[in-house]
Amino acid sequence: MELINSIFDLLFGSDPELRQIIAVTLRMSLFSTLISSLIGIPAGVLLGANEFRGKAFISRLVNTLLGLPPVVAGLLVLLLLSRSGPLGSLRLLYTVEAMVIAQVLLITPFITAMTANLVGISASSINETLVGVGIRGAKRLKYFLLDFRVPFLSIILAGFGRSIAEVGAVQMVGGNVQFKTRVMTTAIMMQTNMGRFDFAVALGITLLLISFLINSLVTSIQKAALDD
Amino acid sequence: MIELKDILIKAKDRLILDVPSLRFEKGKRYGIIGENGSGKTTLLRVLMGIVQPNAGSINGLTLDQKVGYLPQSPYAFSVSVLRNISMTLEDRQSPDGLALDALKKVGLGSLINSRGNTLSGGERQRLGLARVLAVPKEVLLLDEPTSATDIRGTDIVEDLLQEWFEKTKGLLIFTTHAPAQALRMADEVIFLEDGKVVETGSPQNLFNNPQEPKTRAFLSHWVI
Numbered sequence: 377m378e379l380i381n382s383i384f385d386l387l388f389g390s391d392p393e394l395r396q397i398i399a400v401t402l403r404m405s406l407f408s409t410l411i412s413s414l415i416g417i418p419a420g421v422l423l424g425a426n427e428f429r430g431k432a433f434i435s436r437l438v439n440t441l442l443g444l445p446p447v448v449a450g451l452l453v454l455l456l457l458s459r460s461g462p463l464g465s466l467r468l469l470y471t472v473e474a475m476v477i478a479q480v481l482l483i484t485p486f487i488t489a490m491t492a493n494l495v496g497i498s499a500s501s502i503n504e505t506l507v508g509v510g511i512r513g514a515k516r517l518k519y520f521l522l523d524f525r526v527p528f529l530s531i532i533l534a535g536f537g538r539s540i541a542e543v544g545a546v547q548m549v550g551g552n553v554q555f556k557t558r559v560m561t562t563a564i565m566m567q568t569n570m571g572r573f574d575f576a577v578a579l580g581i582t583l584l585l586i587s588f589l590i591n592s593l594v595t596s597i598q599k600a601a602l603d604d
Numbered sequence: 605m606i607e608l609k610d611i612l613i614k615a616k617d618r619l620i621l622d623v624p625s626l627r628f629e630k631g632k633r634y635g636i637i638g639e640n641g642s643g644k645t646t647l648l649r650v651l652m653g654i655v656q657p658n659a660g661s662i663n664g665l666t667l668d669q670k671v672g673y674l675p676q677s678p679y680a681f682s683v684s685v686l687r688n689i690s691m692t693l694e695d696r697q698s699p700d701g702l703a704l705d706a707l708k709k710v711g712l713g714s715l716i717n718s719r720g721n722t723l724s725g726g727e728r729q730r731l732g733l734a735r736v737l738a739v740p741k742e743v744l745l746l747d748e749p750t751s752a753t754d755i756r757g758t759d760i761v762e763d764l765l766q767e768w769f770e771k772t773k774g775l776l777i778f779t780t781h782a783p784a785q786a787l788r789m790a791d792e793v794i795f796l797e798d799g800k801v802v803e804t805g806s807p808q809n810l811f812n813n814p815q816e817p818k819t820r821a822f823l824s825h826w827v828i
Contacts, residue, residue, distance in 0.1 A: 501675070501677060501678075501679045502679045503654070504649075504654060504673070504679075505675060505678050505679040505732065505735075506692075507652055507653070507654055507673060508652070508672060508673035508674055508675060508678070508732070508736055509669070509672065509692045509735055509736060509738075510668060510669035510672075511692060519681065522683065523682050523683075526682070602682075
C-alpha cells in the first residue's frame with residue numbers, strides 16, 4: 377500500500393526531478409522520431425518503389441542495421457563525439473543532442489525497412505498506374521506518401537515506441553546526468569539499482585501512460601485521415 | 605506509326621517476347637489476343653517503357669501525356685474516387701471538373717465520394733480508364749480493359765473506346781483473351797503465343813480463315 381501511495385505521490389505530485397525526466401524523455405523521443413521519419417520514410421519509399429541495381433544489397437544492409445544492438449550504436453556515437461573523436465569539437469557528448477543522434481542511428485533503419493516493405497507490396501501496381509497517366513520518376517513520391525499516410529503513422533508510432541523504450545545507447549552517450557540527460561529508462565535502471573522501487577515503478581507507469589496517450593492521439597489522427 | 609524491331613526479352617532461360625518486326629499505325633485499333641503468359645502484357649509494358657527489352661528498338665512513340673496506358677489491375681488510391689483522378693491532373697485547370705466528366709463517362713458518377721480502395725475490380729478498371737481518358741490522348745494502350753467488368757461495365761467501356769476512337773482517330777492497342785472482343789473492337793488482330801507473333805490480320809480473316817495451326821487451335825476453344 378505504501379508503494380502505491382508513493383507511486384501516486386510521484387505521478388500526481390510536483391516532484392521537479394520527475395517532471396524534468398519526463399520533459400527530457402519526450403524531447404529526445406520526439407526529435408529522434410521526427411528526424412528518423414524524415415529520413416526513413418522517403419528512403420523507404422525510394423527503396424520499396426523502385427527497381428535498381430544494388431537494391432537487394434541495400435535492402436540487406438538496412439535489414440542488418442535493424443539488428444544493430446543499441447550499445448553498439450551508443451559506442452559509435454560515443455567514439456564520434458568524444459573529445460578525441462572526429463566530432464569532438466562540437467562538445468555534444470552527454471547532451472540530449474547526442475542521445476538524439478544515437479537514437480536516429482537506431483530508429484532510421486527500422487522506419488526505412490518498414491516503409492520499404494509496406495510500399496513494396498503495391499509498388500509495381502502503383503508505378504504502372506502512374507506511368508499510364510504520364511507520371512514518372514520523382515513525381516511519384518507524393519502519391520506514395522499520400523496513399524500510405526495512415527500506415528506511415530503506425531510506422532512512426534512504432535519508431536517512437538522504440539525510441540522512448542531504449543536504454544543502452546542513451547545511457548552511453550547521455551551519461552544519465554541528473555536534470556540534464558536523465559530519461560525515464562535510464563532513471564528506472566538507476567533507481568532499481570539503488571533499491572528505490574517505488575520511484576522506478578512510478579516512472580514505468582508514467583512511461584506506459586505517455587505511450588498510451590500518444591497512441592490514442594495517433595489513432596485519432598489515423599481515423600480522421602481515413603474519414604477524409 | 606510505331607515500329608518495333610527485333611525486340612527480345614528473356615528471363616533466365618525462358619523466352620518472354622521475341623518480336624522481329626511489328627507496326628502499329630495511327631487511326632487503327634489493334635487487338636492483341638493470346639493465352640495467359642503469351643506475352644500480351646509484356647508487349648504493352650515494352651511499349652510503355654516499363655520493361656526494357658534485352659535487345660531491339662521501338663521507334664515512333666514519344667512517352668508523354670498524350671499516351672495513356674491502363675494496366676490490367678489499375679491501382680485505386682486510398683482517397684475519394686474523384687480525388688483518385690483529380691490528383692493526377694494538378695497541372696491542369698479545373699482538375700475536379702475534368703475528373704467528374706471522366707467518371708460520369710465510365711458510369712462512376714455516383715461513386716465520386718467513395719474511397720478508391722473500396723471499389724470492386726471492375727469498378728477499379730473503369731476508374732483507371734477514366735483516369736487515363738480525363739485528358740485528351742492520341743495513343744491508348746489498354747491491358748485487358750474489361751477483364752474484371754460485368755456485361756454492363758464491358759458495354760460502357762467498349763462504347764467509350766469506340767467514341768474516343770471516332771473522335772480522335774488515334775491509335776488504340778488493347779489486349780484481350782476473348783477473341784469476340786477483338787472482333788467487336790479491332791481493325792487488326794495480332795495473335796501471340798509463347799512470346800511470338802503467330803499471325804496477324806483483320807478479325808474477319810483471322811477468325812474465319814486462320815492460316816496457322818496454332819491460331820486454329822487457340823480459336824477452337826472459343827465460340828465467336
